[in-house]
Amino acid sequence: MIVAIVLTIVIIQRLVELFIAKRNEKWMKSQGAFEAGASHYPYMVAMHVCFFIALIVEVIGFNRQLSPVWPLFLTLFLLAQVLRVWCLSSLGKYWNTKIIVLPNAEVVRKGPYKWIRHPNYVIVATELIVLPLLFSAYFTAILFTLLNIWMMSVRIPAEEQALKKVTNYKEEFSID
Template sequence: MIFYFIFVFVIIQRLVELLIAKRNEKLMRAKGAYEVGASHYPFMIALHVSFFISLLIEVLYFKSMVVPFYGLLVVFVLLQLFRIWCLVSLGMYWNTKVIILPGANVVVKGPYSYIRHPNYLVVCLEILVLPLLFQAYVTALIFTILNFLMLAVRIPIEEKALKEATDYATSMKRNIN
């Protein structure tokens, strides 16, 4: 029962985030923003959709009894709070796409004052913790690796664009070593 609750909660959360991202993209584009790295975005969507399908299949069809590890449940809840902190800190700049507003000052508040990509850290940990919570070890392993490969493409594209169009390079030197 707890699996269904958490699974539905995360799916609803992701759908709400997509609505927020669409709204933010519209706001940013109205101010002159543009997208970079669009070619990898469909692969990222496929990765995340496949993750949820894999999780569902592994938990429902390959487990005789689903008993969550409650310590990981606490970690999962803390990750959700951290995710919200990231989202709120970025405000209109938060997006699922890489949307760049030329001349913008990058956000260096909240978790962004401590590390460069806290939202990606949350996603990496969620992709590991959520399956482990329900002993879906294959999903945890495969999608952790796939997500790291995806971020190995995405983060350099994002950082290059931010360095070229914003104050990213100087802001990161000042705030994050």
Template sequence: MIIYIILILVILQRLTEVFIAKRNEKWMLSQGAYEVGSSHYPYMVSLHAGFFLFLIIEVVTNHKSLSPLFPLLFILFIAVQALRIWCIRSLGSFWNTKILILPDAEVVRKGPYTFMRHPNYAVVCLEIILLPLMFQAYFTAFCFTLLNVTMLSVRIPIEEKALRDATNYNHIFQKKISES
């Protein structure tokens, strides 16, 4: 029963994020933004939808129970969700599920973005591992971790190139590297 409650809450969270992303997309496009990497976006959406589908199938068909480490994994999962919210709030109107580039915009350098370039992707990676492990869905954890790493190996270089070409991204992160 707990898996269904958690999954419903996570799916509701994702739907809320889609609403936020659509609202932010509309604003960014009105400011002159453009999308890059649109060819891989449907695959990313399919990956995330497939993740939830396979997780449910693996748990239900194999009668999986809570992991003995569930309390620890759940606390980590909640911490990851807090980091997700911090990412979204830090980027504000710039947060999106698509790669939208607003030429000459100042790159956001606050919140978790002061510590790493792509904290939201770290959140997704951790979630794809933690959520299945809470319910002993090891096949889903393994397969979708590999699929997600593959997706991010395509997505992150596209995003970084677009940010370098159209914003102060290179300057901000070069400066950040030289400060450390």
């Protein structure tokens, strides 16, 4: 029962985020933005969809139970949700699930972006570990953590390359 409640809330949250991302994408493109890294995006979406499928299959199919330390994992997950909203609100209209870059835009350096370049990716990595561990779904936690590492090894360089080319990203983060 708790699995269904948690997953329903998370899936609804993700659908709302996709709506926000599409709205932001339309606005940014109307301002002259372009998409970078489009070739890997379908794989990222597939990975996230498969994550939920794998989690459901492992929890229900293998009769996984709540972790004995579920309050810790639930707390970490809820904290990640607060941080996710902080990331989204800090980026405002610039937040997206795709890499959408607006030339000559000032890079956002507020909220968690004051301290870390990609806080939202840290949050996603945390969720991909914590949510399965909440339900003792160890296979899903390990598999999708590894897949996410691979995905971020493609995505972050694509995003940084696009930002370096057309924004003040290099200067803001003092990188080459």
